[in-house]
Amino acid sequence: MTFYPIGRNTKSNLFRSLILLLDLSREPIMLFDTRQNRILYATPRFCELSGYYLSELLKQSPEDILGGENITDYADATDVNLTLQSKNGNVLSVVGRWVPLGLPEPWAVVRISPSEDPSISMQRWWLQVLEAFGELPRLFRLPNLDRGVWEAANLLARLFEVGYVGVYRADSRFPALQRMAYVGNESLFPETLPTTDLIRLATSTVWIPGKRIITETHRIARMRNLSYVVSAPIGLEQAMVGLLVVADWEKSPPPFLLEVATMVAGYIDVLIQHFLLSESLHVEKAVYQHQEQIRSTIVENSHEGVVVLDTALLVEDLNTTAEMMFGYTRNEVIGHAVENILISPDRLMPALISASHGKSFPSLPGITLHRRNGQSFPADLKILPVERDGKVQAVVVLINDISENEQIRAQTRQLEQRAFLGEFMGVFAHEVLNPLNGISTGLQLLATRLGEDSPHRDLIARMEADCNRLAHQMEALKSLSKPYEPKQEPVNIGEVVSRLVERWRPRMARLKIMPIVQVDDNVPKVLGDWRALEQVFMNLISNAMDAMSQEGGVLSVRVKRNYSETLRPQVEITVTDNGPGIPEEIRDRIFQPFVTTKPHGTGLGLPITKRIITAHHGTIKVSSFPGGTVFHVYLPAIPEEEG
Numbered sequence: 103m104t105f106y107p108i109g110r111n112t113k114s115n116l117f118r119s120l121i122l123l124l125d126l127s128r129e130p131i132m133l134f135d136t137r138q139n140r141i142l143y144a145t146p147r148f149c150e151l152s153g154y155y156l157s158e159l160l161k162q163s164p165e166d167i168l169g170g171e172n173i174t175d176y177a178d179a180t181d182v183n184l185t186l187q188s189k190n191g192n193v194l195s196v197v198g199r200w201v202p203l204g205l206p207e208p209w210a211v212v213r214i215s216p217s218e219d220p221s222i223s224m225q226r227w228w229l230q231v232l233e234a235f236g237e238l239p240r241l242f243r244l245p246n247l248d249r250g251v252w253e254a255a256n257l258l259a260r261l262f263e264v265g266y267v268g269v270y271r272a273d274s275r276f277p278a279l280q281r282m283a284y285v286g287n288e289s290l291f292p293e294t295l296p297t298t299d300l301i302r303l304a305t306s307t308v309w310i311p312g313k314r315i316i317t318e319t320h321r322i323a324r325m326r327n328l329s330y331v332v333s334a335p336i337g338l339e340q341a342m343v344g345l346l347v348v349a350d351w352e353k354s355p356p357p358f359l360l361e362v363a364t365m366v367a368g369y370i371d372v373l374i375q376h377f378l379l380s381e382s383l384h385v386e387k388a389v390y391q392h393q394e395q396i397r398s399t400i401v402e403n404s405h406e407g408v409v410v411l412d413t414a415l416l417v418e419d420l421n422t423t424a425e426m427m428f429g430y431t432r433n434e435v436i437g438h439a440v441e442n443i444l445i446s447p448d449r450l451m452p453a454l455i456s457a458s459h460g461k462s463f464p465s466l467p468g469i470t471l472h473r474r475n476g477q478s479f480p481a482d483l484k485i486l487p488v489e490r491d492g493k494v495q496a497v498v499v500l501i502n503d504i505s506e507n508e509q510i511r512a513q514t515r516q517l518e519q520r521a522f523l524g525e526f527m528g529v530f531a532h533e534v535l536n537p538l539n540g541i542s543t544g545l546q547l548l549a550t551r552l553g554e555d556s557p558h559r560d561l562i563a564r565m566e567a568d569c570n571r572l573a574h575q576m577e578a579l580k581s582l583s584k585p586y587e588p589k590q591e592p593v594n595i596g597e598v599v600s601r602l603v604e605r606w607r608p609r610m611a612r613l614k615i616m617p618i619v620q621v622d623d624n625v626p627k628v629l630g631d632w633r634a635l636e637q638v639f640m641n642l643i644s645n646a647m648d649a650m651s652q653e654g655g656v657l658s659v660r661v662k663r664n665y666s667e668t669l670r671p672q673v674e675i676t677v678t679d680n681g682p683g684i685p686e687e688i689r690d691r692i693f694q695p696f697v698t699t700k701p702h703g704t705g706l707g708l709p710i711t712k713r714i715i716t717a718h719h720g721t722i723k724v725s726s727f728p729g730g731t732v733f734h735v736y737l738p739a740i741p742e743e744e745g
Contacts, residue, residue, distance in 0.1 A: 113207065117142070120209070130214040134164050136174055137208040141167070148214060153189035164212070169193070173200040173212055186214065190354045231362060234261055238369055247377035251370055252283040255346075258366045259285040262356045264348050266290040269336070269370060271344040272300060279345060290349055291322060299333075300342050306334040306364045308355055323349060330355040334367035336374070343374060407501035413458050413494055415440045427503055429474030444499070445472040450483075457485045457497045471501070479505040534572070542569040589631040592740060595673055596621035596661045598636050602643060603659060614654030615647060622662040626739035628673050630718040635737075638714050641707045642677040642733050649681030649731065656680055664736060672720075675735040684726040692724060 121143055124131055130148035134141045144152075144159050152159070152167065165172055169185035186194040197215045234257050241250040255267040266286040270279035278294040299317045309320050309331045323331040328351045336344035346367040348359065401408050407424030411417060417435045425431055428443060435443050441451055447470055453463050466483040473479065484500040549562045603617050610617055628635075639659075646657050657679055664674035684692060693712045715722045720737040 116205065116207070120203075124211070132159075132164070132167070132212045132214070133209060134212065135208060136202075136210050139163055139165075142209065151188075151194070151214065152186060158189070168198065168212075173198055174210070181215075184214075190356050231261060235365070235369075241373055242376055247374065248282055250373050250377070252285070254366055254370050254373065255283050255285045258346075258348065258363060261362065262348075262359050264356075264359075265350040265352070266348065268347045269344060270295050270347065271336070271374070272297060272342070282344075290326060290328065290351070291319075291347060295319060295345065295347075300335070300345055303333045303345060304335055304339055304342065306332070306360055306367075308332050308360050310355070319345075319347060327351060329353060332360055332363050334360075334363045336367045336371045338371075343371065346370065405502070407503070409440070409443070409499040409501065411440050411454070411458075411497040411499065413496070415454055415458060415497070417443060418496065424501065427473070427501060428471075440499075446470055453485055454497065454499075457487045458494060460487050460489065460494050462486050468504075479503055481505075538569055538573055542566060542573070545569065589634075590629050591632070592627040593630050593632045593635060595628050595635065595675060595737065596625055598632055599639055599659050599661055599675065602636065602639055603657075606643060606647065610647065610657065613647060613651050615650050616654075616656045618656060618658045620658075620660045620662075625661055625663060625673060626671065626741075628718070628737040629740050630737070631714075634714045635718070638711045638735070639675070639677070641711045642735075645707065646677055646679035646681065646731070649679050663739070671739045671741075672736045673739050675737070677733045677735075678730065680730045683728045683731050684724070689724070689726055693722070 120133065124133060124143065124145050127145060128147055129145065130151045131145045132141060132148055133143040141159050141162060141164060144154075144156055149156055149159065154162070154167075159167070167187060169187055171182070171184055173182060173184070180199065182198050182200075184196050184198040186196045188194060199213045199215075200210055201213060202210045237257065238254065241253050244250045244253070251269050255269050258264070259267045264286065266284065268284040268291050269282050271282045273280050276294075278296055279300060281291075281293045281295075284291075296318050299319050302317045303319065309315075309323060310329065311324065313320075315321050315324060319331060319333060328349050330350060332348040332355060334346040334348075335342045336346055346363055348363050401421045404421065404423055407427045408419075408421040409417065409424050410419040417438050417440060420430075420432055420435065430443065440454060444450060444454075450466075450469060453466065457463060463483070463485040466485065469481050469483050470478050471481050480503075482502040482504055486498045486500070487494045488496040488498060545562050545566050549559060549566075552559055552562070600619055600621065603619050607617060643657065643659070650657070658676070660674075660676045660678075662674055664672045693708050695706055695709045712722050715735060715737070718737055720735060722736075723734045725732050725734075
């Protein structure tokens with residue numbers, strides 16, 4: 103725009119005329135005095151673009167408005183790229199042209215053309231805002247809350263290029279708002295704010311110097327000469343959890359800062375609630391996993407079988423005990439009807455159907471169930487519905503296999519009967535021995551009175567033999583029925599066995615039996631009664647000789663160390679013969695009283711043998727087959743430092 107002289111009017115008339123002409127233009131134009139370097143006038147469009155009132159512009163220098171540039175340094179009527187400093191702190195890129203007016207006064211105009219339409223610039227800025235808000239959802243994937251809040255504060259600081267953004271949070275453990283994140287100059291605001299500010303700043307607010315101070319936040323802003331403070335509450339009005347504070351000390355609050363800060367505060371509130379919920383869910387998950395691990399350990403190691411059914415009475419799960427009890431694996435039965443698994447002749451299904459409708463059966467004793475192989479067994483059952491909010495969610499069946507208990511009870515009864523029988527036999531043997539001794543004495547006296555040629559002497563001899571045999575059996579019964587406590591002393595078991603074999607060697611020779619004795623070196627001693635132990639091996643060797651008395655054979659005795667049966671060292675003694683073996687029908691009962699393979703045996707030798715070995719804390723085992731029998735005796739060895 104070029105202006106020409108308009109006559110010799112007075113200076114004031116010239117100025118008024120010039121203003122009228124400038125107002126006719128719709129362009130942003132500024133009139134200034136080049137000599138005094140001050141602004142004389144600006145068109146309404148220029149005031150609108152810069153954000154200043156005309157009265158405010160008249161107090162400024164052109165350089166203050168044009169980013170420090172002195173436009174008079176450029177050539178006349180030349181377009182120059184300038185920056186226009188708006189009142190709200192925004193910097194606008196514009197094109198300026200300095201045009202001297204050629205008047206007596208040193209006046210010139212600067213015609214401003216925006217580099218682009220302001221509406222387009224504002225549209226671009228809002229696109230940046232939308233793009234920035236599009237990044238916010240990723241904050242939910244960050245590892246912790248503090249990092250997410252800092253990212254949200256940093257987004258706000260980047261959009262408006264402000265000096266400080268702080269996020270304060272209420273904490274029941276502290277009597278003040280604690281700063282959890284900040285961006286910018288840390289010294290502008292302290293780390294804590296009073297909780298009263300959260301109440302008084304319940305709505306988003308802009309404070310600038312000159313306004314009333316109602317909070318500690320405003321007082322701090324005035325003390326530190328801040329140009330503005332924007333605050334936005336975090337959370338709902340009835341449940342505020344924090345405060346978002348935005349401040350600067352050099353420029354006015356940018357447009358839309360209050361609105362965008364309010365949006366960011368709302369997002370931070372959602373972020374806080376998200377992380378609180380995630381933390382709560384994490385804790386609940388950890389507690390649930392802990393409880394589930396305990397429950398699983400208890401269920402899997404329970405002696406009771408556990409079968410879980412859904413409301414349609416289909417199998418959902420079962421524990422290891424139930425798998426072993428019925429012979430099914432978990433994968434085989436899940437999803438199958440319960441009547442295919444819990445097979446019973448008893449009326450079990452009505453109870454299960456009632457349980458699926460909420461009725462519990464805490465005790466169903468003596469129910470007969472069937473295993474996969476068809477074998478039946480007795481069991482005690484509990485059928486319990488699992489309810490939540492008054493609705494049945496599942497049915498749990500607890501199964502206690504009592505067949506083993508029945509066996510234990512039968513064995514206990516048998517042991518009680520044997521104890522009673524043993525006590526009775528002891529008394530019986532004592533009562534029989536007295537008259538038996540009298541009979542034997544009478545027979546001996548009668549034999550002395552009869553002559554040598556008396557036909558009754560053979561009868562009396564047979565009767566005496568029967569009395570002796572009966573007396574021997576009674577003595578064995580008395581020995582079996584009496585409590586036995588062995589005398590404790592170190593015994594060289596190899597010497598005991600070797601001595602016995604040497605004693606029996608002549609008889610073995612007559613029976614064509616070859617004895618073989620092998621005692622390993624350094625066999626430790628055992629603690630016990632050598633006389634009782636001698637009786638044990640005398641019984642075993644005597645039985646072996648009897649087994650081979652018809653055709654002869656080999657009798658082998660081996661004494662050695664043994665570490666395989668228990669952790670403590672033992673002495674193992676094996677007595678082996680190559681006789682006909684023990685018949686299969688009595689092999690499992692060979693250590694029971696009155697069980698024998700001898701025509702005239704008492705059946706008490708091996709029970710007494712086992713009793714003596716048990717009293718010495720040892721064990722005896724037998725393995726037999728057609729053509730041989732082996733007895734294994736294990737006795738605890740004395741540690742070498744004690745022996």
